Amino acid sequence: MFKRLFIAILLLGLIGGGIVWFKYFRDGMIAQFMAGRVPPPVPVTAMTIEPATWEPGIDAIGTAISAQGVDLAIESGGLVRSIGFVANDRVTGGQTLLQIDDDSERASLAAAEAALAVAVADAGRAQTLTERGVGAANALESAEAQVASARAQVAQVQTALDSKRLTAPFDGVIGIPRVEVGQYVVPGTVYATLQDLDQMYVDFSVPEQQLGLLELGRAVSVSTEVGSFGTEGRITGIEPQVDPNSRLARVRAEVGNPAGRLLPGQFLRVRVALPSEDGVIAVPQTAIVSSLYGNYTYVLRQGEGDALTVEQVFVTPGRRSGAMIEVTAGLAAGDRIVTSGQNRLSNGAAVTVDTSVDLAAPAGE
Template sequence: MAKRLIIAVILLGLIVGGIVWFNSFRAGMIAQFMAGRVPPPVPVTVQMVEPVTWTPGIDAIGTAVSARGVDLAIESGGLVRAVNFTSNDKVTEGQMLLQIDDDSERASLAAAEAALGVTQTESQRAETLTERGVGTANSVETALAQVESARAQVAQVRTALDAKTLTAPFDGVVGIPRVERGQYVTPGTVYATLQDLDQMYVDFTVPEQQIGALDLGRAISVSTEVADFQAEGRITGIEPQVDPRSRLVSVRAAVDNTNGGLFPGQFLRVRVALPEEQGVITVPQTAVISSLYGDSIYVVMPEGEGLKVNQAFVTLGRRSGDRIEVVAGIAAGDQIVTSGQNRLSNAASVVIDDTVQLSPAVTAPAATPPAEPASGEADATGDAAAPAAASE
């Protein structure tokens, strides 16, 4: 019995030892293989870093407002006798648009004019009697006062009569009629809108940090989400206070709209142009790797007959479409990786693959994130243009 137990223990020890030796041998062989293995170079696309001309600006969201636009309202109540316009008619200043029944006012005007004639006759008679020595000066003064009172009554009735005829206060485009012939209307009823579409205002807001960059007369450009509408304008007003709730400043600009492509209330993208900056370093946004440790870019360096990459941590600035400004970390003349970074590590070997070409840098609005993201309505921007010439 004891002999069998000993044999079993010996066999078990041999089996365990064999397993341990096999695992150790396998790990050693794997380590030896990996130590002698040289990974192939990673194919990447690269781009040379060059300084560009950067046109800063301020991007914002705006609303179109007509330079002259009103709701046309009824001045005096009554029955609508005539509606002399249709939707989208172009009207001129003084053109009659609406006629309210004025028979009562015309009758009152006739009575007031008749009363004025009587008082004028009595005034002349009083003056004649006074000249003959029969009348008194007091009677003349009373007659003249009655004449003035009758004239005032006539003017009052004429005003009421004029209120029954509604005309256009300025040239523009009239909107949809809101009343019909035969309808009884009350004072204050809006019967249409009138908009002057030749000249438009654009109202927008910018963060308070950008107040110093704004001034009257500065050029702006606006665009819409439909019909590829674009127009130029100038800042005409800056609100002299900051909204304490949003920390935004209200700005108004005038935009020419002679082609009629802009309408009041329309959503607009506004860009305020700022002076150009020379020698700004920009890279494609695909070249930037963001992680918990910061933003970095792989810079291609020569190593013997091949190439390797060095991971450089950078400080980023403003954005311009697919370009982004690099404030620190790389310099002009560096060759950076623009794609293929997902398989790279620091000091990895690379090979340049020119079969995939990224679009070159183009002039486009560049945005600097606003200091207060909570506003969500405006941000500072810039433009990346072609690389600056060496002489510049």
């Protein structure tokens, strides 16, 4: 009995020891394999930093406003007799746009002109009698007063008649008619909009910290979100106060509008050009990685032989312009940095530069 128990214990010990030895043997072999395994270089794109001419500017969101633009309204109520325009007509100042029924005013004008003629005749007779010495002076004064009253009545009726004929106040493009022939309209009814599209204003706002960079006459460029249309202009006005709620100041620029492609109320991207600066270190925005510890980029270093490695370098980013960003600290001219492929890199990793990518080509080419 004791002999069998001893043999069983011995067999269990041998089996357990074999398992433990195999585990340590396996772990050792894996460690030895991994220690001898060199990861392949990571393909990246790279560029050499060179001092560049920086074109700084102030970017803002603006709204297009016509140099002249009004909603045309009815001056005197009545029935619409005729409409002298169609949508998008180019009209000239003084052109008749709308005619309201004016038969009553024309009749009143004829009566007022007849009364004026009678008053003038009476005044002439009173003048003749007075010159002959047979007429009273107060009779002449009364006759002249009647003439003045009749003239005023004619002017009043003529004004009422003119208010029935609505004309364009300036040259421009007129919008969609909002009334119909035969419709009864009341004073104040808007019947169309008229916009001068030859010159446009752009209103935008800038933070109070950037007000010192603005001045009248400074060049601006604007572009639309639709159709990739752009045009140039100059700042014509800076609001002499800052909004206490938003801390923004309103700025107005006048821009050209070739072919009338800008429309009032349109959304625009505005860039105010500032004086250029030479010798600025700027890199593509894709070259900088942001983390909880700061902003950094990878700089290529020469390893053993022809091998390349990367070093993680923390940088201080500055202003942005398009796809480029200024670096004020951390990099110098001549440094060769990684521009893409950073997600697979770590400090000291081996890399190989992929020269098949043309960094100068626009995206999508």
